[in-house]
Amino acid sequence: MAPPEPDSVARELPAWLALMVDVDPSVEAARQRIGRLSRLFTRMLDMVAADQDMSLGDWEALSVVVRAGGQCTPTLLAQELALTSGTVSTRLNRLTQAGLVTVVADADGRSRPVRITADGHRRWQEATAARTRAERDLFHVLEPDQLDAFNSTLQTLLAHYETAFGEASRHDRTGRNN
Structure with a gap:
């Protein structure tokens, strides 16, 4: 197998190391790659959502x-996504106007639970299937044994960080408040 093409981190790391003190080059490279991959995954998710005429939020x-x-309930949405009640209201209004959710008619007026519509469920399924295909395409550059080793390494790292900082949220909690 041919060596991998240099990525942006490999191209930039020597310049950073000349400016930083007491930095482990391997740790800095890994941290930079994890952050950049995370941002690229978010970009891909934004594109998949847009294909279904939705925002990622x-x-x-x-x-x-x-x-x-x-x-x-809106309360559950706020808790799961770490959003303010105002942001949840805005998002639910947009989802309702798009016909993706409906307000449960016989519910207590204070909690206003919502129910996904058939169209909302269809579009969610289509977006989720497209996400799965896109992720499969992104990971195809790894052989199955490489992907297994990568997952094992990530599991070790995530378990260590979750022990130190608590379980990570399922969703990003910054940058997408609307």
Whole structure:
């Protein structure tokens, strides 16, 4: 197998190391790559959501509703996505106007639970299937044994960080408040 093409981190690392003190080059390179991969995954997710005429935030909200059995309260959405009640209201209004959720008619007026519509569920499924295909395409550059080793390494690292800092959230909690 040919050596991998140099990535942006490999090209930039020597210049950073000349400016930084007491930095482990391997740790800095790994941290930079994890951060950049995370941002690229988010970019890909934004594109998949846009293909379904949704924002990534809307898709994440629909995911919470689906995981909750097809119906949930604004409070649950706020907790799962770490959003303010105002942001949840804005997002639910947008999802309702798009016909992706409906307000449960016979519910207590204070909690206003929402239920995913058939169209909302269809679009969520289509976006999720497209995400799965896109991720498969991204990882095809790794042989199955490389992907297994990569997952094992990531599992070790994530377990260590979760022991130190608590379990990571399912969704990013910054940058997408609407």
